[in-house]
Amino acid sequence: MAFVAGQPVTAVVQRIEIRKLRHGDNLILGFSIGGGIDQDPAQNPYSEDKTDKGIYVTRVSEGGPAEVAGLQIGDKIMQVNGWDMTMVTHDQARKRLTKKNEDVVRLLVTRKSLQQAIRQSLH
Amino acid sequence: MGSDPKGSDIQGKIDFETRMREGICKLLAASSQRDQVLHVAKNLLTCNARILHYVAELQRHREEHPLPKEPPRLSGTQMKEHSPCSGKVAISDIRIPLMWKDSDHFNNRGKGQRFAVFCLVKIGTQIFDTEMVTVDRTLTDICFENLMIFDDVKPDFELRLEVFSCCMEEGPSIVNTPKRLARKISTSLGRATGKKLTSALESGDLDSILPTNPVAAGVKYHLLAETILKLDDAEASFRTHGLSILGNEESSFWLPLYGNLCCRLVAQPACMTTDMMTGYLNLEQTVGGLANWTRLYCVLRRGYLMVYYTPEEIEAQVDPTLKIAIDKETRIRTMRKCSEMKMYSFSLINPYSGETASRVFSADCKDDLQQWMEAFWQHFGDMSQWKHCCKELMKIEIMSPRKPPLFLTKQATSVYDDMNVESPQKDESLVDIIRNRIQATDGEFLLGQQEGSHPPRWAALFDGSHAMVVQKSTLTPEGRGQPALTLPGRAKKRPAPSPPAGKEPFQQGDSHPERDQKENSWNAPCSSGVEPSEAPPRHRSASQVLGNNAVQVAAKLGLPDKPVPAPRQKRSIRAKFDPRTWIPSQV
Numbered sequence: 166m167a168f169v170a171g172q173p174v175t176a177v178v179q180r181i182e183i184r185k186l187r188h189g190d191n192l193i194l195g196f197s198i199g200g201g202i203d204q205d206p207a208q209n210p211y212s213e214d215k216t217d218k219g220i221y222v223t224r225v226s227e228g229g230p231a232e233v234a235g236l237q238i239g240d241k242i243m244q245v246n247g248w249d250m251t252m253v254t255h256d257q258a259r260k261r262l263t264k265k266n267e268d269v270v271r272l273l274v275t276r277k278s279l280q281q282a283i284r285q286s287l288h
Numbered sequence: 289m290g291s292d293p294k295g296s297d298i299q300g301k302i303d304f305e306t307r308m309r310e311g312i313c314k315l316l317a318a319s320s321q322r323d324q325v326l327h328v329a330k331n332l333l334t335c336n337a338r339i340l341h342y343v344a345e346l347q348r349h350r351e352e353h354p355l356p357k358e359p360p361r362l363s364g365t366q367m368k369e370h371s372p373c374s375g376k377v378a379i380s381d382i383r384i385p386l387m388w389k390d391s392d393h394f395n396n397r398g399k400g401q402r403f404a405v406f407c408l409v410k411i412g413t414q415i416f417d418t419e420m421v422t423v424d425r426t427l428t429d430i431c432f433e434n435l436m437i438f439d440d441v442k443p444d445f446e447l448r449l450e451v452f453s454c455c456m457e458e459g460p461s462i463v464n465t466p467k468r469l470a471r472k473i474s475t476s477l478g479r480a481t482g483k484k485l486t487s488a489l490e491s492g493d494l495d496s497i498l499p500t501n502p503v504a505a506g507v508k509y510h511l512l513a514e515t516i517l518k519l520d521d522a523e524a525s526f527r528t529h530g531l532s533i534l535g536n537e538e539s540s541f542w543l544p545l546y547g548n549l550c551c552r553l554v555a556q557p558a559c560m561t562t563d564m565m566t567g568y569l570n571l572e573q574t575v576g577g578l579a580n581w582t583r584l585y586c587v588l589r590r591g592y593l594m595v596y597y598t599p600e601e602i603e604a605q606v607d608p609t610l611k612i613a614i615d616k617e618t619r620i621r622t623m624r625k626c627s628e629m630k631m632y633s634f635s636l637i638n639p640y641s642g643e644t645a646s647r648v649f650s651a652d653c654k655d656d657l658q659q660w661m662e663a664f665w666q667h668f669g670d671m672s673q674w675k676h677c678c679k680e681l682m683k684i685e686i687m688s689p690r691k692p693p694l695f696l697t698k699q700a701t702s703v704y705d706d707m708n709v710e711s712p713q714k715d716e717s718l719v720d721i722i723r724n725r726i727q728a729t730d731g732e733f734l735l736g737q738q739e740g741s742h743p744p745r746w747a748a749l750f751d752g753s754h755a756m757v758v759q760k761s762t763l764t765p766e767g768r769g770q771p772a773l774t775l776p777g778r779a780k781k782r783p784a785p786s787p788p789a790g791k792e793p794f795q796q797g798d799s800h801p802e803r804d805q806k807e808n809s810w811n812a813p814c815s816s817g818v819e820p821s822e823a824p825p826r827h828r829s830a831s832q833v834l835g836n837n838a839v840q841v842a843a844k845l846g847l848p849d850k851p852v853p854a855p856r857q858k859r860s861i862r863a864k865f866d867p868r869t870w871i872p873s874q875v
Contacts, residue, residue: 199872208870223872255873262875 174251177283178243178273183234185268194262194270195229196222196236201255211239213277219243220250220258222274240274247271298346298413302339309335326404326454327420333452333509334408334417341413372443372673373666375557379409379447379517380435381526382418385546388425402456403543405430405512410448411438422456423543443557443673447517449549451531452509453541510541515549522555522677554683557674564588565663567656571595572633572648581650584609588663591615591671593636612647613638616671620664622657623648632657 185192200209202218211221222240225232242250245261253261262270312335316328407418418432438445513531521529531549535542565588570581587594587602595610596602612618615638622634632654637646651657 194875197872197874199870204870206870224874255871259873259875 176243176275177279178275179235179279181231181234181236181272181274183230183236183270183272185270186230192263192265192268193229194231195226196231197224198242198255198258198262199223201258202252203254203256212241217241218252220253220255236272236274237276240276242272242274244273245270295346295349298342298349301413302342302346305335305339305342309339322456326456329454329509330404330406330417330420330452334415337408337410338413338415341410341415345413371669373558373670374440374442375555375560375674375677376437376439377411377441377445377447377522378435378437378552378554378556379449380433380552380554382407382432382434382449382549382551384430384451384513384531384549386423386428386430387544387546388428389544401425403453403541404456404509405451405453405543406509407432408448408450408452409436410450411441411445414438423453441555443519443555443670443675443677445519447553449515449517449551450511451513451545453512453543454509455540510535510539512541512543513545513549517551517553519555519675519677522553524552524554524683526550526552555674555677557670557677559667559670559674560590560677562589564667565660566599567660568652569660570650570652572650586649588614588667591667612636614664614667616668619646620661622661634661 183194185194198220200206200212200218200220204218206212206218207215209215209217209221211223212219220242222231222236222238222242225236225238242258244250245258246267248261250258250261309332312328312332316325316332319325319328402422402424404420405423406420409416409418416434416436416438418434418436421430421432423430438447511534513533515529515531517529521527528548528550531545531547533545533547565586567586568583569586570583573580573582585596585599585601587596587608591614593610593612593614594608595612596606596608601608618636618638620634620636622632632652633648633650634657635646635648649660651660
């Protein structure tokens with residue numbers, strides 16, 4: 166999943182639909198993200214390519230909406246509700262996920278296991 | 289040298305240090321890694337300093353005492369020459385603030401020059417060195433955690449603290465290269481420079497005493513700053529002291545010191561920790577006009593004369609019957625024979641604490657009285673010499689009190705990274721939420737087993753009956769070719785192309801995982817988190833993958849192999865203040 170600005174990216178993605186859980190005044194999704202173009206990609210434990218500044222899932226709360234929807238730790242989020250997440254700052258990513266008027270977020274995520282599975286299936 | 293125990297003692301230490309030094313020189317010649325060389329050079333410097341001081345001490349000792357020394361005899365009425373008691377001095381938690389330019393400090397374009405810094409702390413011949421700390425531009429303070437305890441120190445001690453530093457990097461050329469390249473360069477240089485180098489030491493008069501130091505170039509510690517601390521600086525809490533800085537900006541070893549040093553200097557005189565004098569005394573008490581003598585066990589310690597009935601009381605930690613303060617206001621006088629019964633007595637009064645009558649103590653014999661008077665005089669002498677250290681015992685702590693996190697070594701980050709997000713952070717509340725949900729939906733929301741075992745959700749990709757969408761993120765399904773990637777810095781960001789309306793990318797026949805999801809949003813398919821190894825690998829040709837959509841298939845699934853350096857982007861103002869870290873945030 167190497168990522169170069171301006172070059173086409175190909176990835177096998179999975180569509181994950183997370184329904185936000187309302188907790189008082191807040192809508193929570195139940196996972197944590199890391200990464201962004203303003204963050205240091207070398208510290209990302211989940212990325213294969215340490216220059217990848219994408220948004221990665223660093224933690225999925227047990228039993229939360231994200232886990233239920235099938236989001237896994239280490240997933241890279243490519244799109245959220247149609248908005249691109251491969252070239253955003255950390256804050257922009259967080260904002261796109263936590264919009265108050267949206268109940269559901271549809272993510273396109275990719276992970277290494279998907280890619281490997283495809284590769285295996287092609288051979 | 290049997291008659292000169294102290295001299296032979298010093299000589300023994302010199303011999304020991306000399307052997308250590310030989311060992312260190314050999315180790316230095318064998319070291320190749322820069323870190324190793326620095327550590328060993330530090331040890332060598334300490335060793336040399338110790339040898340130097342021991343030799344000086346030995347010379348001084350020999351000059352002053354050409355004859356073997358005899359302890360002076362205590363004559364009957366003469367008072368022994370009083371020297372104040374010795375004590376322990378401990379220094380810990382040395383912190384030296386640095387004064388970088390803020391553009392340097394927050395600059396995240398690599399770490400810049402790195403320095404190896406350590407401190408040498410000496411009292412007399414006791415020399416200790418701290419650990420070696422690597423300092424770069426992101427550090428605000430140089431902190432040394434070591435605790436150093438000096439024993440047998442007189443109150444007129446001088447604690448010399450010297451800060452040594454050495455530049456680690458060869459130059460700024462290393463700084464800007466990408467990390468992988470820099471690593472390669474530094475390891476390949478390490479061996480070469482290591483072989484070239486051996487230790488180097490600044491030694492002015494050292495050469496005359498020691499065999500010549502191995503000469504070297506690169507690794508050389510320079511004296512950066514020093515300060516002298518004395519008894520007045522000792523206190524139970526942290527204090528700030530000035531530093532005199534040597535060197536200037538042009539020197540290679542220059543570090544922008546703020547000019548201060550914070551540390552905790554604690555002095556524990558022996559009179560505060562040990563019993564100065566113990567013994568039986570008889571106290572005269574006048575009861576109803578009659579003199580009554582009570583035999584009591586007295587302990588002189590810590591500025592108090594504590595009076596017990598028996599010594600066992602001390603062990604039982606019973607409070608003393610009497611606790612008399614002995615300080616410079618106390619007046620103690622020997623008395624002549626006041627009665628036939630008790631001859632060797634003295635009176636004790638603390639006039640300023642409101643006592644009107646003096647207490648009369650009597651010793652059993654002349655020697656006892658002498659010893660007690662000695663002890664009192666010694667005590668007075670100690671208290672005047674050790675001054676404020678005698679008021680209250682300062683504790684030498686092994687664990688230092690917690691420093692505020694500002695001073696802990698931490699990379700410079702901006703406050704934006706610590707910002708709180710709207711969503712609640714606690715996981716416990718999530719469990720409560722779920723519990724409530726269970727109750728609210730009457731059990732529909734159960735994280736229980738579903739009948740049958742479902743294959744992993746994306747295993748559906750491979751069983752040959754489904755249309756799989758492999759989306760290329762640069763093309764829209766309609767083939768419009770709009771780039772999904774937007775360059776940062778543009779005011780208007782265009783969203784990625786929306787998925788085709790009305791067409792579901794995964795079609796799994798009847799049981800559509802997403803539809804299932806929509807109905808029972810909380811049913812957790814037990815397939816979540818299952819490894820791909822369970823999916824039967826199928827042979828699929830690329831064409832089959834196309835499916836119904838006009839999306840172009842990913843032809844290229846491999847990664848480009850060449851490492852790609854992180855592209856430098858035009859940053860927004862806020863992004864400019866965000867140094868690179870990697871902090872996740874919860875959504």
